[in-house]
Amino acid sequence: MLNILIMGPAGAGKGTMSELIEKHYDVTHISTGDMFREEVKNNTKLGQKANEYMQAGLLVPDELVIDMVVDRVSRKDCDNGYLLDGFPRSLIQANVFDTKVIGTSRDISLVINLTVDQELLISRIENRRVCKNCGATYNMLTLPPKQEGICDECGGPLYQRKDDNRETLEKRLESYRIETEPVLEHYRKLNLVHDVNASQSIEKVWFDIERVIDNYLYEQKHKEDK
Numbered sequence: 001m002l003n004i005l006i007m008g009p010a011g012a013g014k015g016t017m018s019e020l021i022e023k024h025y026d027v028t029h030i031s032t033g034d035m036f037r038e039e040v041k042n043n044t045k046l047g048q049k050a051n052e053y054m055q056a057g058l059l060v061p062d063e064l065v066i067d068m069v070v071d072r073v074s075r076k077d078c079d080n081g082y083l084l085d086g087f088p089r090s091l092i093q094a095n096v097f098d099t100k101v102i103g104t105s106r107d108i109s110l111v112i113n114l115t116v117d118q119e120l121l122i123s124r125i126e127n128r129r130v131c132k133n134c135g136a137t138y139n140m141l142t143l144p145p146k147q148e149g150i151c152d153e154c155g156g157p158l159y160q161r162k163d164d165n166r167e168t169l170e171k172r173l174e175s176y177r178i179e180t181e182p183v184l185e186h187y188r189k190l191n192l193v194h195d196v197n198a199s200q201s202i203e204k205v206w207f208d209i210e211r212v213i214d215n216y217l218y219e220q221k222h223k224e225d226k
C-alpha cells in the first residue's frame with residue numbers, strides 16, 4: 001500500500017504532480033479542493049457553506065472536512081493506496097486523521113512537500129487555467145494548451161478559478177503559513193516528510209518525486225523480504 005500526502009502552497013504544482021503520481025503508481029487521487037468545487041457546482045448544503053470560505057481564501061471549518069476525507073479514503077478504490085492533495089491543512093485535521101488511520105491499511109506512508117518561492121507562486125496562480133470538464137491544469141506562459149481556451153486532453157473549455165487572483169491568493173498563502181506549516185512540522189517530527197524543490201521544471205520535479213516514492217517502495221520491499 002502506498003498512502004501519500006502531497007503538500008505545498010497554492011501554485012506549488014500539487015495538481016500537476018498528483019496527475020503524474022496517479023498515472024504512474026496505482027493510487028487514487030483525492031483533492032479536497034476538487035471535492036468542495038464539486039459540491040459547490042451541485043449546489044449542495046455543504047457546497048453552499050464551503051463556498052463562502054473558499055471565495056474569501058479561508059479554510060473551510062475542520063468539522064466539514066475531516067469526516068468527508070476519512071469516509072473517502074476508507075472506500076475500496078483506496079485499497080492500493082491514496083494520494084491526498086490539500087489535506088490535512090490544519091493541526092486539528094492532522095491529529096484527528098492520524099488517530100483514525102494509524103495502524104490501519106490507511107496509515108500514512110510518506111509526505112511530499114513541494115517548496116517554491118513566493119513570486120513564482122503568484123505568477124503560476126495568475127496564469128493558471130483549469131479544464132471545466134476533466135480538471136487538467138495549464139499555465140498560459142509555461143504550459144499553454146495547443147488551442148486557446150480548449151483542453152488538449154478532452155476538448156473541454158478552460159476557465160480561471162474564481163479564487164485564482166492576487167488578493168485571494170495572498171490570503172491563501174497567509175492561511176498556509178499560519179495553519180498548514182505546523183502540519184508539516186508535525187509530520188517532520190514523525191520522519192515522514194520529503195522536501196522537493198518545485199521551482200524546477202515539471203520534468204525535474206517529477207524526477208525527484210519518483211526517486212522519493214521508489215526509494216520508499218524499495219525499503220518496504222526490503223523489510224517484507226527480511
Ligand code: AMP
Binds near residue numbers: 036086088
Ligand atoms: P485547493 O484547490 O486545494 O487550493 O482548495 C481550494 C479551497 O478549498 C481552499 O482555499 C479552502 O477554502 C478549501 N479547502 C480545500 N481543502 C481544504 C482543507 N483540507 N481544509 C479546509 N479547507 C480546504
